[in-house]
Amino acid sequence: MLTATKLTKAFANDVTAVRSVSLTLEPGRITGLVGASGSGKSTLLNILAGLADADSGEVRLNGERVKGPGEVLVAGHPQIRLVHQEYQLMPNVSIRDNILYAVRFMEKTYRESRVDELLKRCRLVDVQHRQPRQVSGGEKQRAAIARAVADKPAVLLLDEPFSHLDLPNRLVIRELLFELIKYDRTACLFVTHDATDALSIADTLGILRHGRLVQLDAPATVYHKPATVYAARMTGSVNILKGKHLPVLGLPETNQPDALFCLRPEQIHADPSGIPGRVRAAFFRGSHSEVDVELSRYVCVRILTTRSDLKAGQDIGIRVSAESVWPLKS
Template sequence: MLNLKNIIHKYQDKFAVNDVSLEVKSGEILAIVGESGSGKTTLLNIISGNIMPENGVLSIDNEVIDIYFNRLIKELPNIKLVPQDYRLKPDYTIYENIDLALTKYTHQYRRERVTELMVLCGISEIKNKKPREVSGGEKQRTAIARAIAEEPLVLLLDEPFSNLDSINRTHLRSKIVEIIRQEEIACILVTHDLLDAFLVADRIAIMQKGKVLMIDTPLNILQEFENQYIKDFVSSAVQPIKDFMEGFGKNMNFDV
């Protein structure tokens, strides 16, 4: 379990993250959503070790992780971040990109683990291709496979759907749920798209101006009417679907 308590970070005199506390269980997906500048990406970078906060405690399975010292290697132990740009090695194959995360292990274990991950992430058929030869969704799944190769306890995904077409988004959403459940990782997923969060997350945290306004299940988020900001935020995601269904839905057959 990942646990954050009273995380605070400022840029000059402005709160980027304002007294945030949350927890994520193994095998659970928590989506953090909010407008640009709400603090969600800053919070993700604090958890990953890329930004040092002014205050707060981070622990994994009740073990406090030191987030207050400068490191040559930014990553914190047992926490892996998949950035928006994937950071795959362009001249290496998909197989080799995943294998690079396992260089300290035996050749036999590396072969077995990479093969297992490629099957889990649905990328076995492209193992000999270079990143430039595969789709955005396949790049994203390769980056996830590489990140979980050493079986981290926490996986952080920064806008994993932002550069994908609708088919790849749908495939990746289902794959993320499958991966997190099978590997039993605590996952935090940052997205600006509330609809993606509804479709993939067990719980959703809505941020505004550095503060977490609400953490709850997708259903309870949909039924929140007291907080006007949350109500408007949810409406902005759901209204286009309502408009489409009212305009075209009655005359369309969605059977596939």
């Protein structure tokens, strides 16, 4: 188990990248951290991996403090692996040899069987004898993950593992992570700016803004009950409404006219007998359509519907339940 307590890190010009962040990574569980560029995600990973010194706070792995580079000759911790966005594979050796290098001090029979196992799991058998420049980005990413987990570390940290990948490769990496983490009982943390993958595989989801952890909870809770406007927007499409506009949707008035509320598009239903509106724009997404519905001069909401025949200018009715609306902090 890795525990971080009140980590803070500042750079020159009073730029604070990490602000009093506390979290716990448990074996066999995946934690996702979502944040915009510049929110402190990579800095936090480097501190957790022992590759950067925190100004205050501490990191402990199974009760033992993880020392930063200022206290050790070689930065890093032998039981913590960090996979960077650039993969950092050795360029002039094969994919197989890259993975073998991570278990080079182990007994030969085990070493070979472990690499064979990872090549199979990571779907790299067909390219195992190629060099990194001869394989695709998805194969490089899978090779980097395989190398990182080859000697079964206690903690796996991933920096934007999905950012350079197309949809098919994103799905492969997602399934691979889920399988490896659960099978080897590794504690895993990955950071991303896109919540789509985090929501689907994370056991715990955190929202990082300006170096501060503004929410940390189960993915469903963060999605349906975001703590702030930022958390709501970082986890998917959302309608942000002021209290004074709720009656336009047929919802009860509030005594806080300027208070903010969130309403997810899938919580608004098309209903011919509902609140009248007009389609401003419709976007076909395959399994559904995203439709912007204008309800008044000041209120336009996005809804999801399986209808594919809606066009701009059409009249439409919508229905919203009061339980779907969630109050937010700014």
